[in-house]
Each structure stands twice: as structure tokens, then as C-alpha cells.
Amino acid sequence: MSSRSAPRAISRRELLTLIGSVAGSAVSYQAMASMGLVSESNYKGPIKLEGNPKGASVLILGAGLAGMVAALELRNAGYKVQVLEYNNRAGGRNWSLRGGDTYTELGGFTQKCEFDPGLYLNPGPWRIPYHHHGVLDYCRRLGVALEPFVQVNYNAMVHSTQAFGGKPQRYREIQADYHGQIAELLAKVTQQKKLDELVSAEDQEILMASLKQWGALDKNYRYVPGRDSSERRGYEKPPAGGLSGKPVYSKDITGLSELLKSELWGSIGAGHGYEFQTTLFQPVGGMGRIGDAFKREVGDLICYNAKVIKIHQDRKKVTVTYIDPKTGGAPQTATADYCLCTIPLSVLSQIELNVNPKMQAAINAVPYEASVKVGLQFKRRFWEQDEHIYGGISYTNLPIRLIGYPNTDYHSAGKGVLLGAYVFGPNAYEFTALPPAERVKKAYEYGAMIHPQYKQEFETGIAVGWHRVPWTLGCAGAWTEESRAQHYDDLCQLDNRFLVAGEHASYIPAWQEGAILSSLDAIQRLHQHVVNR
Amino acid sequence: MSIHAKALFALVFAAVAGGAHAQADLTSSTIFSSGYSFEEKDGESLYQGICQGCHMPDAKGATGAGTYPALAANPRLAAKQYPMVLVVNGSRAMPGFGRALSNEQVAAVVNYVRTHFGNQYPDTVAPAEVQALRPKTASTGEE
Numbered sequence: 001m002s003s004r005s006a007p008r009a010i011s012r013r014e015l016l017t018l019i020g021s022v023a024g025s026a027v028s029y030q031a032m033a034s035m036g037l038v039s040e041s042n043y044k045g046p047i048k049l050e051g052n053p054k055g056a057s058v059l060i061l062g063a064g065l066a067g068m069v070a071a072l073e074l075r076n077a078g079y080k081v082q083v084l085e086y087n088n089r090a091g092g093r094n095w096s097l098r099g100g101d102t103y104t105e106l107g108g109f110t111q112k113c114e115f116d117p118g119l120y121l122n123p124g125p126w127r128i129p130y131h132h133h134g135v136l137d138y139c140r141r142l143g144v145a146l147e148p149f150v151q152v153n154y155n156a157m158v159h160s161t162q163a164f165g166g167k168p169q170r171y172r173e174i175q176a177d178y179h180g181q182i183a184e185l186l187a188k189v190t191q192q193k194k195l196d197e198l199v200s201a202e203d204q205e206i207l208m209a210s211l212k213q214w215g216a217l218d219k220n221y222r223y224v225p226g227r228d229s230s231e232r233r234g235y236e237k238p239p240a241g242g243l244s245g246k247p248v249y250s251k252d253i254t255g256l257s258e259l260l261k262s263e264l265w266g267s268i269g270a271g272h273g274y275e276f277q278t279t280l281f282q283p284v285g286g287m288g289r290i291g292d293a294f295k296r297e298v299g300d301l302i303c304y305n306a307k308v309i310k311i312h313q314d315r316k317k318v319t320v321t322y323i324d325p326k327t328g329g330a331p332q333t334a335t336a337d338y339c340l341c342t343i344p345l346s347v348l349s350q351i352e353l354n355v356n357p358k359m360q361a362a363i364n365a366v367p368y369e370a371s372v373k374v375g376l377q378f379k380r381r382f383w384e385q386d387e388h389i390y391g392g393i394s395y396t397n398l399p400i401r402l403i404g405y406p407n408t409d410y411h412s413a414g415k416g417v418l419l420g421a422y423v424f425g426p427n428a429y430e431f432t433a434l435p436p437a438e439r440v441k442k443a444y445e446y447g448a449m450i451h452p453q454y455k456q457e458f459e460t461g462i463a464v465g466w467h468r469v470p471w472t473l474g475c476a477g478a479w480t481e482e483s484r485a486q487h488y489d490d491l492c493q494l495d496n497r498f499l500v501a502g503e504h505a506s507y508i509p510a511w512q513e514g515a516i517l518s519s520l521d522a523i524q525r526l527h528q529h530v531v532n533r
Numbered sequence: 534m535s536i537h538a539k540a541l542f543a544l545v546f547a548a549v550a551g552g553a554h555a556q557a558d559l560t561s562s563t564i565f566s567s568g569y570s571f572e573e574k575d576g577e578s579l580y581q582g583i584c585q586g587c588h589m590p591d592a593k594g595a596t597g598a599g600t601y602p603a604l605a606a607n608p609r610l611a612a613k614q615y616p617m618v619l620v621v622n623g624s625r626a627m628p629g630f631g632r633a634l635s636n637e638q639v640a641a642v643v644n645y646v647r648t649h650f651g652n653q654y655p656d657t658v659a660p661a662e663v664q665a666l667r668p669k670t671a672s673t674g675e676e
Contacts, residue, residue, distance in 0.1 A: 086597075107595050349599075350600060350625070350626075364625050367625070367629065370628075426565075426571045426583075429571075429586050430564065430582045433582055438563075469597075
């Protein structure tokens with residue numbers, strides 16, 4: 001080979017440098033976007049805190065994901081870091097309840113989780129969208145194994161007590177029949193020239209072809225029993241082999257009027273939402289594996305059983321006073337140059353704290369949502385064995401709202417745990433107000449209306465009502481557009497030596513990504529302040 | 534309403550839209566409301582369906598990292614405006630229930646709490662007084 005390089009295409013980097021130097025950074029950014037180098041997320045890969053913190057110390061309050069992200073990154077950047085945590089474990093709402101765990105909620109109600117080894121309930125977050133780049137990147141960096149979370153299962157159920165005599169329907173059939181008949185309807189009005197004012201003749205031709213494909217219409221643009229519709233909703237007798245293999249098309253299409261009145265169309269849309277689009281993930285072994293991985297990295301920095309009762313900052317330092325929540329005892333103090341507080345606002349709003357009035361008003365402005373999850377253990381995985389439901393979610397208008405099937409260990413001969421209820425709104429208050437055993441009982445009774453096998457196979461359950469969780473007093477911060485406009489920026493400012501992070505300080509409330517991006521944003525600003533001081 | 538809460542609301546509402554009535558409970562008198570408004574009517578069932586989740590069945594509150602104040606023998610309830618405003622608008626961690634409860638329901642639960650759990654206040658709240666707390670362009674409770 002000649003030592004002379006052959007002429008080569010200009011590299012992206014060279015091109016960007018060229019564009020940037022000529023036209024300025026705004027053009028450079030647009031060029032990057034058009035070249036697909038700017039992702040939609042504001043997560044930009046592992047944070048780089050460059051510059052010398054000059055021995056600065058940071059006291060982090062809370063060892064959830066926001067707190068532990070900050071602990072990991074600030075220590076790497078050269079800070080002295082200490083973390084105070086109310087619980088005797090790390091992770092916060094990143095949490096899996098497993099067999100042998102004991103959970104005591106406010107009011108003293110104690111539950112012992114009696115699940116078999118390997119089975120768990122994620123009382124908090126349970127799924128990770130593919131575009132939650134922050135969570136996913138920490139999973140990658142910390143070696144947390146992921147597996148697919150099934151959001152949409154075409155063979156799961158959609159159910160209403162007000163439709164089909166209360167008999168659960170397959171998602172697949174309802175969606176096929178709904179799309180098919182909407183497509184047929186639109187094709188008809190197109191053929192009747194009723195769209196002539198809205199759609200050009202040329203486009204109408206394309207529209208007809210697309211409706212045929214989208215709705216599985218036959219050659220006459222009808223959604224009727226036959227190969228096309230059976231390929232969507234399934235067969236009465238599916239194609240098989242040999243002499244017994246001839247398929248029989250399904251005939252029991254539900255008419256449009258019944259479908260509309262059933263309102264089950266409301267249960268087939270969840271997977272269209274940005275946060276629920278394929279692919280989603282879950283950590284192998286439970287969501288709590290992420291918290292476990294962070295603890296492995298920063299556990300040595302965490303002081304457990306520390307209930308913060310006062311945060312005081314002056315010109316030189318921040319002093320945090322805390323007690324042991326179980327034993328009480330004499331208050332202890334921890335001091336640092338700065339304090340990053342990830343304590344939920346429901347709790348922080350009750351802690352003595354000297355910050356500017358606007359920040360205090362923001363801390364006081366965010367109520368916390370009600371939410372309930374119930375995990376139910378069954379002797380066998382009847383949803384797989386009897387009904388061929390492998391992972392995913394069934395939706396219902398019953399107070400339990402949904403049943404979530406385990407997205408792992410398919411065909412396991414052992415027991416299985418279902419998410420037997422995941423409730424928001426008034427029903428979440430009503431579930432929370434019940435004793436835990438009653439919540440389990442209700443989830444069992446309502447779930448049995450969808451899966452009668454409950455009655456034979458149920459063994460044990462555990463229920464978490466988030467308003468009774470002692471360390472959050474609710475599941476997540478409930479911002480409104482008004483409260484956000486009025487208070488959000490005030491909440492997120494660095495106030496002298498104090499700033500907050502957590503899902504409540506993000507535009508992705510209730511999601512772990514919000515906690516992580518909030519934390520990265522906060523420590524970046526804090527670090528700038530420190531290196532520039 | 535935040536983007537996420539909107540999505541959540543849409544999902545939840547879509548899932549419940551089919552139910553026209555509260556689900557009759559199967560084994561006890563527990564009420565599960567069918568939509569985004571509570572269907573409990575009298576003070577006792579409102580307390581047991583909503584308030585006791587946090588303030589506890591005995592109304593003595595609870596303490597963890599933060600505290601749910603006791604409503605039992607609570608002198609702050611002497612002024613009836615105080616619980617009324619809190620139920621409608623919320624305060625700090627406590628959500629406001631103005632959108633999810635009617636004037637009658639707010640009055641019923643406030644009157645219940647002020648005459649139970651060691652509280653004995655003879656004056657009562659009327660629904661019209663609750664209405665006066667609401668913004669002039671009164672919300673219907675629908676989003």
C-alpha cells in the first residue's frame with residue numbers, strides 16, 4: 001500500500017468544524033440535528049464535571065436515585081460527599097418488595113412479604129422507556145441487566161363490567177374490529193364523495209389504499225370475516241399442519257355500535273403514548289436492582305436511619321440536624337459547604353429550613369399524588385398456561401384498573417406474582433384508606449372477575465398505598481401548569497448553599513428519569529458555582 | 534396539569550369511562566368511585582374513604598419522615614373555615630379536593646370531623662359556604 005492516503009470523504013467532525021467556524025454555533029447545531037447527532041433527550045452521556053472543586057464538600061439528603069447519582073458523580077469530580085438517608089436501605093422509590101421483606105407503613109400497619117424466592121413487586125417505578133437515556137445509561141455503566149417490559153400484549157384482556165356481559169375481551173380482537181370498522185366507515189364516505197372538499201382525488205386513491213391496509217379491509221373495502229380480518233383479530237381455527245391444518249376464519253366480529261358503547265376503545269391506546277412506546281425495559285430481578293447497583297458504588301458514603309429535622313445554612317456552611325427515626329435519641333449534626341436535598345417536598349415542606357421566601361413557597365406548593373399497587377402471588381402461572389398471556393397488561397374499569405403480568409421467567413413451572421392493582425385518582429385514596437390486608441382482598445376479588453383462576457390459585461399478597469409510605473407521604477409531586485409557571489424555577493435555584501433535586505424538580509414527574517436528569521442538572525450548576533467562586 | 538399527569542389522566546379516565554356507577558363492593562360496604570369524583574356521600578364514609586388514608590382511622594395522624602397531623606382533639610378545627618379551606622385547596626403535601634368533591638361532600642366531611650374524634654364544635658358548615666371558597670368561574674370537576 002502506498003503511504004499516501006487516498007482521497008477520502010470529509011469526516012463529520014471536520015464538516016461540523018467547518019460549518020461552525022463559518023456560520024456560528026446556531027447553524028452548527030442545526031447541521032448536527034440534520035445529521036442525526038443531536039438526540040431528543042437532554043441527557044448528553046456521562047456528565048463531565050471539569051475543574052477543581054478545591055476540597056469543597058457536599059451533604060446529600062436522600063439516597064434515592066437523585067441522591068446517589070449526585071454522590072457518585074460529585075465524588076468522582078473530587079468533592080467530599082456524605083449522604084443522609086431516612087430509611088435503613090438505599091434506593092428510595094426505586095424499590096422491590098421480595099419474599100422475607102417486612103414493610104411497615106404509616107399507622108403501624110406491618111406486612112411481611114411471603115413471595116417465593118425470585119418473585120417481587122415493584123411498588124414504585126416498574127418500566128423504563130427506551131428514551132429515558134439517563135436511567136438506561138446508568139444501567140449500562142453500573143452493569144444492571146435489562147430485559148424487555150411488555151407494555152402492549154395483543155393477547156391480554158380489555159374488560160368492562162358494562163360491556164360484553166362483563167366478559168373480558170382480547171385486546172387483539174377489540175383493536176382489529178375497532179380499526180377495521182373505522183377504516184371501513186372512512187372508505188365508505190370517501191367512495192360517497194363526501195370527502196371531496198377535504199381530500200384531492202389523487203390523495204383519495206392513496207387514502208383508500210392506506211385504509212385497506214390499516215384496517216385489514218377486503219378488496220371491496222369491507223371489514224368482514226375472511227383472511228384479511230383473521231390475520232389481525234385471529235382465527236376461529238388457526239392455520240396448522242397436515243390434514244387437520246385448514247384454517248377457519250373468525251366470524252364473531254363485534255359491530256361498531258357495540259364497540260363504541262363498550263368504551264373498550266379507551267383501553268387499546270396506552271401503548272401509543274410517548275412514554276409507553278416499544279421498546280420499554282425492566283431490570284432483571286426487579287427495579288430495585290438499580291438502587292442496589294448504586295449502593296454498591298456509593299454505599300460507603302451513606303448514613304442510614306437519619307431523619308432530617310433541620311437544615312440551616314449560613315455564610316460559611318450548611319448544618320443539617322437529624323435523629324434516628326426509630327430510637328430517637330440526641331440530635332446529631334452533619335455539616336458541609338453545600339447541601340443537595342432530594343427529600344420529597346411533602347416532607348421537606350415540614351422541615352425547618354432557611355431559604356429565600358420564593359423557594360420556600362415553591363417547596364410548599366406541590367401536593368403529592370395518591371397511588372396504590374398490589375402484588376398477588378399465585379401457585380401457578382395460569383395466565384401463561386391457560387390463556388397464553390406472556391407479560392403485558394390487561395385493562396379494566398374495575399377499581400384495580402389493570403393486571404400486570406410478569407415480563408420474565410416465561411414458562412417457569414413455579415409460582416408467579418401478578419401486579420393485581422395499579423390505581424390512581426379517587427380509587428387510590430379509597431384503597432389506601434383500607435387496611436393492607438383488605439387492599440389485597442379487594443384486588444383478589446376484582447381480579448377474579450377477569451381471571452376466575454384466582455379462586456383456586458391465590459396464595460398471598462402485599463399492598464402499598466403511597467400516601468402511607470413513611471418516607472414520601474405520597475407517590476410523586478403533583479404539579480399543575482399554574483403551579484409550575486409560578487414556582488418551578490424558584491424551586492430549582494441554588495439558594496446560597498442549598499439546592500434541590502428529584503423527580504419533583506423535573507418536567508418528568510414520577511419517573512426515575514426525572515430524578516436523574518434533575519440531579520445531573522443540579523450538580524452541574526453547583527459545580528459551575530464552585531469552580532467559579 | 535403537567536404533561537405526564539395529563540397522559541396519566543387520559544389513561545386512567547379512558548379505562549374507567551365505561552363505569553356509570555360506583556362499583557358495589559363484594560364483601561363489605563367499601564365504596565370505590567367510578568370516575569374522577571368521589572361518590573361517598575355522608576361524612577363518615579367520606580372520612581373512611583379518603584381522609585383516614587393519611588390521618589388514620591382514629592384520626593390521630595402519623596409520623597414518618599414527615600407528619601400527618603392528628604385531627605382528633607385538634608384545636609385548629611375550632612374555626613370551621615380552616616378545615617374547609619384545607620379540604621378544598623389543600624396545603625403543602627395535602628392535595629386539594631375541590632375538584633373531586635361537591636360542596637355538599639366538603640360540608641359533610643368537615644362537619645363529621647368537627648363532631649367526632651374528641652371534637653365537639655356545635656356550628657356547622659353549609660354547602661353555600663364551600664361554594665364561596667371556589668373561584669368565581671367555578672370548575673365542574675371535569676378537566
